[in-house]
Amino acid sequence: MENGIEIKNLNYGALFHDFQLKVKKGTFLSLIGRNGCGKSMLVKMILGFISVDATILVDGFALNKKNKKQIRKKIGVVFETPDRNFVAETPREDMIAFLRNIGYSQKEIQKQIEDFSKELEIQDLLDCSVSSLSGGEKQLVALATALLHKPSILLLDDAFSMLDGVKKEKMLKWIKKLNREKKVTVIQITNNMEDTLYGNEIAVIDNQKIILQGSKETVFQEERLLQQAGLELPFMASLSMKLKFYDLIDTVILDMDQMVNVLWK
């Protein structure tokens, strides 16, 4: 497999044993598992923040001490705790420092910041003190910063947990579009099963390994495995499974309008 992300033979204390994960380039994967299963650790490992007994391949390159800085340039990341994403006083200063650090010119920096802040509607937040921003605002700014250098891989660790429902839906749709149109590989770690509907693949962590990986439809068939892993089905998947059981529909339907049309032909 040339591109995307691959983790081979990962062993890490009590968290991971013989752990393998393959994410093909251009996939939008939701990585799910119960609290404490190590989801956030994987993000740090892929970025080379933790040395591990494993082979980690990013776009074909095996991660090591020498190349980790280069590899990080391909990746945009939004960490779980919004505060960890910031070093400077204001979002704008943070973005400028970040881009300058990877070699962007003054002009390019200005353009990137303008484009992305407009896209994510955060222009008003750019010059506020980071400490005055709400959790949700920090998450939006962190997302914009993660995208500034046009990464080919986006790692989102519970990146929208503090956004209100309408805003979160907007952001997830935007990420879906980014994945589809620009072929950015996306790995989203989430505790909210409804978020998995925006991606195209799901991988489930349990007992130190990936126990299930595949398309949404495939994974949603395995309700018992999901429950054993501390998870559950999103609403439409759960409704589909029950309707299928009573022979009211034939396949899993994840779109509400479609479901209504099928049930009341």
Add this chain to the structure above:
Amino acid sequence: MEVKFKDVNYTYDKVNYEKKEVLKDINITFADGKITGIVGASGAGKTTMLELIDALLLPSTGSIQVGKFVIEKKKNIKNINELRFQVGLVFQSPEEQMFENSVRDELEMGLKFYHYKLDKKEERVLDALKMVGLDSSYLDKNPQKLSQGEKRKIAIASILMINPNVLMLDEPTIGLDPESKQSLIKLLRILKNRFHKTILIASHDTDFLLSIVDDVVVLHRKKIVMQGNKYDVFKETKQLKQYGIKAPHIIEFSNIVLNKKNVRLGYRDEIKDLMKDIYRHVK
């Protein structure tokens, strides 16, 4: 214990002497022994509302009555520590209320701080952990090193240690996996039904709120714009969207069926109840 807001406004002074209005004309009673959800877009004032009830903030005008306590700007609350035992607030960021190096110390800290004498401290510590689905192996762990979800559970447990009459949770489901959310729902039901606690939950997660609350209050741009029984509020999906709020999925589905096919399914909490309605109408 009832909580009553009377003509409450809250404005705070920003660093550069600008004033920021956060809550305006708030008049509401949170009924004793009920669970109320507070929803609203980020910045609508949910957290501030909870902080006023805990007297972490004082209203600029108006008053908040919490049982026999009255919280007002110009009056000092006598025995404020007593209020702090009646009202417990679990913060949005668990780190903000964690200071100790072990879970045990964290759980006992609230009791120490308020000079609360308790005979069977160890028993209560284990009970509090059990209530949030954690076992005794957590006692010697460093809370700062736990996962976000685990931290959140410890924060809830530490508030349960002081056994308040009014329990407030600010975005309690952020970072919780589905299994933990279900455990939290079960715990809240016990706290309401068996222990008659008054519970307020500020949350974006309307699916979670639907499964546990009795009533809902909607904040939008500093004011209360909707309030009432959860079904009456959540069924107004279009209006809620304008306020930045996504209605629970199961309610949204019933609305789509009504609007597209003119079929009235009930507004239900759980799929198994909705299934009965669907089956009846489709067959």
